[in-house]
Amino acid sequence: MLEIKNLSASIGDTQILDDLSLTVKAGEVHAIMGPNGSGKSTLAQVIAGHEDYRVTAGSIDYRGHDLLALDPEERAREGIFLGFQYPVEIPGVNNAYLLKAAVNAKRVHHGLAEIDAFEFLQAAREKMALLGMDPKFLNRGVNEGFSGGEKKRNEILQMAMLEPDLAILDETDSGLDIDALKAVAKGVNAARSPDRAIVLVTHYQRLLDYVEPDFVHVLSGGRIARSGDKSLALELEAKGYEWVREAANA
Amino acid sequence: MTQPNLPVDVLERAVLALPQDELSDARSVALQRFKQRGFPTLSDEDWKYSDLSNVIDISRRSLEAAVAGRPADRAWIRGLLASIDAAWLVIANGELLEDLSTALEEDDIEVSGLQPDTGARDLDDPLSDLNLALLREGVSLCIAADRMAARPVGLLIVDSANGAHAASQVRVDIRLEPQAAARFVEYHASSGDGEHYSNTFINFVAGAGSRAEYLRFQDRALHHSQTARLNLHLDRDSSIRHCGIDLGGGFVRNDLKIDLRGPGAAASFDGLYVAAEGQHVDNHTRVDHRVGPTRSEQEYRGVLSGRSRAVWNGKAIVHKGADGTDARQANHNLLLSERAEIDAKPELEIYADEVKCAHGTTVGELDEQALFYLRSRGIGLARARRILTRAFAATVVDKAPVEELHESISHAVEQKLRAFDSGARP
Numbered sequence: 001m002l003e004i005k006n007l008s009a010s011i012g013d014t015q016i017l018d019d020l021s022l023t024v025k026a027g028e029v030h031a032i033m034g035p036n037g038s039g040k041s042t043l044a045q046v047i048a049g050h051e052d053y054r055v056t057a058g059s060i061d062y063r064g065h066d067l068l069a070l071d072p073e074e075r076a077r078e079g080i081f082l083g084f085q086y087p088v089e090i091p092g093v094n095n096a097y098l099l100k101a102a103v104n105a106k107r108v109h110h111g112l113a114e115i116d117a118f119e120f121l122q123a124a125r126e127k128m129a130l131l132g133m134d135p136k137f138l139n140r141g142v143n144e145g146f147s148g149g150e151k152k153r154n155e156i157l158q159m160a161m162l163e164p165d166l167a168i169l170d171e172t173d174s175g176l177d178i179d180a181l182k183a184v185a186k187g188v189n190a191a192r193s194p195d196r197a198i199v200l201v202t203h204y205q206r207l208l209d210y211v212e213p214d215f216v217h218v219l220s221g222g223r224i225a226r227s228g229d230k231s232l233a234l235e236l237e238a239k240g241y242e243w244v245r246e247a248a249n250a
Numbered sequence: 251m252t253q254p255n256l257p258v259d260v261l262e263r264a265v266l267a268l269p270q271d272e273l274s275d276a277r278s279v280a281l282q283r284f285k286q287r288g289f290p291t292l293s294d295e296d297w298k299y300s301d302l303s304n305v306i307d308i309s310r311r312s313l314e315a316a317v318a319g320r321p322a323d324r325a326w327i328r329g330l331l332a333s334i335d336a337a338w339l340v341i342a343n344g345e346l347l348e349d350l351s352t353a354l355e356e357d358d359i360e361v362s363g364l365q366p367d368t369g370a371r372d373l374d375d376p377l378s379d380l381n382l383a384l385l386r387e388g389v390s391l392c393i394a395a396d397r398m399a400a401r402p403v404g405l406l407i408v409d410s411a412n413g414a415h416a417a418s419q420v421r422v423d424i425r426l427e428p429q430a431a432a433r434f435v436e437y438h439a440s441s442g443d444g445e446h447y448s449n450t451f452i453n454f455v456a457g458a459g460s461r462a463e464y465l466r467f468q469d470r471a472l473h474h475s476q477t478a479r480l481n482l483h484l485d486r487d488s489s490i491r492h493c494g495i496d497l498g499g500g501f502v503r504n505d506l507k508i509d510l511r512g513p514g515a516a517a518s519f520d521g522l523y524v525a526a527e528g529q530h531v532d533n534h535t536r537v538d539h540r541v542g543p544t545r546s547e548q549e550y551r552g553v554l555s556g557r558s559r560a561v562w563n564g565k566a567i568v569h570k571g572a573d574g575t576d577a578r579q580a581n582h583n584l585l586l587s588e589r590a591e592i593d594a595k596p597e598l599e600i601y602a603d604e605v606k607c608a609h610g611t612t613v614g615e616l617d618e619q620a621l622f623y624l625r626s627r628g629i630g631l632a633r634a635r636r637i638l639t640r641a642f643a644a645t646v647v648d649k650a651p652v653e654e655l656h657e658s659i660s661h662a663v664e665q666k667l668r669a670f671d672s673g674a675r676p
Contacts, residue, residue, distance in 0.1 A: 158627065
């Protein structure tokens with residue numbers, strides 16, 4: 001589904017990603033771990049199409065197409081979802097309005113009719129119940145005054161409504177208490193499917209207790225320093241990131 | 251830079267031509283004061299961004315022509331009245347149209363002519379002097395103690411300007427007696443292809459424990475000019491929620507002056523201005539915390555496109571001894587064009603010890619992070635811009651007083667913003 005080859009990217013004059021390669025197939029769950037500044041979030045933002053990042057070398061192939069040629073909105077309509085590390089507050093834009101506009105943008109792109117208002121509400125309420133969200137959140141401004149946990153649940157709600165083919169969740173677990181973490185994990189597990197790929201970008205191993213990844217990659221200095229199965233995450237937890245850095249430099 | 255002036259003989263002749271009545275003495279006192287001070291100029295601190303040259307020119311020509319007021323376009327006015335359910339006072343080209351003024355029949359509202367003694371009060375700026383000197387008739391309205399006006403009280407201030415240069419003076423005194431409650435809508439509109447200048451002065455006294463909501467909505471023709479002043483005096487434990495919305499007008503200057511003179515008085519006042527090519531919108535606010543505890547809170551927002559210009563100057567003065575004051579002010583501007591210009595200035599003067607004051611001003615373009623967030627959800631760039639521009643304005647409309655008007659206001663704002671969508675990028 002996603003094939004990243006020898007990708008280098010910078011922001012301003014600072015190079016962040018350095019010759020990174022990664023392949024993700026449908027049905028797989030990948031965890032990307034690494035210390036602060038290793039390039040995890042940059043990778044997520046580059047895949048979603050953030051224009052502050054400049055790709056200086058390499059390619060990203062998404063289902064046979066050159067992903068880098070697409071605008072962020074086209075990527076979303078083609079099935080890519082980025083769960084933000086810091087979801088943006090947008091006062092004055094109703095949460096339900098955004099959800100519906102997002103769902104319809106994708107439907108229209110694929111030649112489908114816009115979603116029926118009743119059907120939309122029903123689906124939204126159902127997914128909110130799964131995530132333990134009060135339906136009142138639908139009528140609030142997007143992320144406006146939401147707590148950290150509420151914002152992350154809201155990201156998962158958007159993912160659930162949009163049914164992406166490739167979901168990248170950027171530190172969706174950071175700053176969550178145990179209840180919110182479990183709710184988010186429940187949402188992610190419910191999204192697992194043979195047709196869908198999920199990439200979890202995370203600093204800690206904690207989320208992986210609840211969502212079991214098929215692959216774990218450790219980023220260091222803008223490239224993948226080590227890959228393995230879920231046991232790598234546990235090893236990392238025990239030995240710390242210094243261990244990877246030393247191993248990479250050795 | 252020299253500014254044209256109103257020749258004294260022209261002005262005096264115009265004042266003399268007004269009917270001899272109980273306001274005559276007040277008019278001549280106001281005239282004397284105006285003659286000494288003249289119009290404000292760009293060298294006055296409060297007027298450094300707003301040039302009155304054109305307003306002076308229209309005033310002079312209108313007085314020289316000395317034509318009687320044209321009959322107002324009643325069909326047009328009826329249309330405006332029908333859009334809002336209120337008890338109306340209709341002032342067209344400076345004259346009260348009694349047959350269209352439904353407020354005259356309302357039990358909760360007492361309407362009379364302007365009283366000479368109160369009429370001469372609070373004239374602290376030249377434009378208010380000019381207003382009284384040239385005033386044909388003024389209106390006083392009062393809500394009696396403990397009464398609660400069910401319907402909003404509407405002030406429709408309209409002008410039709412066809413062909414000739416015209417200027418109109420509007421003066422309204424409003425008094426809420428103790429414990430009264432009322433909601434007000436001040437609606438400015440104009441039509442016609444002639445040049446026009448409207449000068450309004452409203453003096454509002456809120457008695458002890460009274461409560462008011464006040465929505466000012468201005469949608470004048472884009473080549474017309476207005477200056478409008480509202481002075482609010484708040485007694486003990488009274489409160490007001492005010493919001494001023496400016497969509498129209500070529501040259502617009504609004505002055506809002508709030509005098510918190512009784513302990514427990516509270517005022518919130520917000521504003522939204524949306525200006526397109528050629529428009530100039532200036533909002534000056536001043537709040538005096540004379541005693542404590544008193545509270546004031548304001549948030550003005552502006553959306554500017556094309557070669558438009560806006561001014562926001564918010565002054566809060568906490569007088570000596572006004573301990574327990576809470577004063578907050580904010581002004582946020584969205585510039586959709588590189589040629590649009592905003593001059594924003596918060597001013598705090600604090601002479602008391604125990605106060606809470608805060609202010610913040612921002613000027614910028616649409617938030618890039620929010621744009622990316624919407625795009626990452628599949629929403630196209632042009633639509634994302636539209637959504638965020640509307641959201642920026644909606645935060646003021648959504649909390650505006652006189653709630654049943656939100657939909658009409660949102661609709662009018664939408665109409666105005668829609669013209670920006672297709673408009674040329676800078």
